[in-house]
Amino acid sequence: QVTLRESGPALVKPTQTLTLTCTFSGFSLSTSGMCVSWVRQPPGKALEWLALIDWDDDKYYSTSLKTRLTISKDTSKNQVVLTMTNMDPVDTATYYCARTRGYPGYYFDYWGQGTLVTVSS
Amino acid sequence: SYVLTQPPSVSVAPGQTARITCGGNNIGSKSVHWYQQKPGQAPVLVVYDDSDRPSGIPERFSGSNSGNTATLTISRVEAGDEADYYCQVWDSSSDPVVFGGGTKLTVL
Numbered sequence: 001q002v003t004l005r006e007s008g009p010a011l012v013k014p015t016q017t018l019t020l021t022c023t024f025s026g027f028s029l030s031t032s033g034m035c036v037s038w039v040r041q042p043p044g045k046a047l048e049w050l051a052l053i054d055w056d057d058d059k060y061y062s063t064s065l066k067t068r069l070t071i072s073k074d075t076s077k078n079q080v081v082l083t084m085t086n087m088d089p090v091d092t093a094t095y096y097c098a099r100t101r102g103y104p105g106y107y108f109d110y111w112g113q114g115t116l117v118t119v120s121s
Numbered sequence: 122s123y124v125l126t127q128p129p130s131v132s133v134a135p136g137q138t139a140r141i142t143c144g145g146n147n148i149g150s151k152s153v154h155w156y157q158q159k160p161g162q163a164p165v166l167v168v169y170d171d172s173d174r175p176s177g178i179p180e181r182f183s184g185s186n187s188g189n190t191a192t193l194t195i196s197r198v199e200a201g202d203e204a205d206y207y208c209q210v211w212d213s214s215s216d217p218v219v220f221g222g223g224t225k226l227t228v229l
Contacts, residue, residue: 037218047156047164047207049218060217063122096163102170105152106211106218109175111163 002026004036004097004112011118012087018117022080022097026110029055029075035100036080037108038071040093048093052100053080089119123212125221132227139195141224143208146189151210153191155184158223159204167206168193195226203228 008020020038027034038050051071052060061069070083080097094116098108126144133139143153153171156164166175168184171191181196195202208221 046223047158047209047220049216049220052217062218063216102152102154102211104211104213105154105170107152107154107166107169107209108156108164109166109169111165114163 002099002110004099004110006095006097006112006115008095008115008117010116011120013121014088014119016087018082018084018087018091020082020084020095020097020115020117022082022112024078024080024097024099027099029053029073029078029080031055033101033103035103035106036073037098037100037106038080038082039096039098039108039111040091041096041114042090042093045093050084050095051082052106054100054103087119091117092119093117122215123210123219125208125210125219127206127208127221127224129222130225130227132229133195133198134229135198135200137198139198139202139226141193141195141206141208141226143191143193143221144189145191145210145219148189148191148210149187151186151212153184153186154209155182155193156207156209157202157204158207164207198226198228200228202226 035054094114155168171186
């Protein structure tokens with residue numbers, strides 16, 4: 001059974017760095033073809049992809065946010081961490097992690113329940 | 122960057138067929154995936170690689186992709202199908218992952 005769970009602060013202040021952890025089970029990120037991504041959704045708005053890390057430790061980032069994002073993995077702990085620097089109120093959103101498969105046409109077949117992050121002073 | 126265009130809303134009566142489109146330049150050359158998202162819930166994959174269904178997704182959900190338009194078709198629509206639907210592709214030339222703006226399906 002594949003599960004993913006996001007964890008991190010519910011509230012961050014403007015200019016702070018956000019660190020989110022995705023803890024997963026039911027698959028291994030060392031298996032060829034496996035990836036984990038982060039996707040966010042501002043309240044009432046559409047899904048926005050942020051970053052992806054694959055089994056080979058290759059990383060991909062949203063063009064518009066790449067200067068602020070870092071994704072990393074700890075295979076032994078079954079965790080993927082996303083950091084986002086210089087947070088702003090427009091970054092208020094629900095942040096999801098999702099298992100990603102289907103090279104080269106990647107899709108997200110399992111999602112965490114999401115964690116709401118509010119950026120406010 | 123690659124852009125996917127979806128209609129903001131689609132309405133259909135119960136038992137009828139809903140078609141949700143996703144437009145993109147030569148989208149027929151890409152693999153298109155579709156997600157269903159109900160209020161307060163995480164998205165659920167309902168169609169991948171244009172027309173494949175994950176385990177547990179009813180056969181009423183189907184997909185097609187050709188030219189500049191991909192389509193998610195929901196047959197015999199039920200009240201429980203009311204949700205937002207998003208299309209998504211992987212585009213190696215720009216932002217790797219692109220989502221459409223989403224379509225709200227209303228069951229009348």
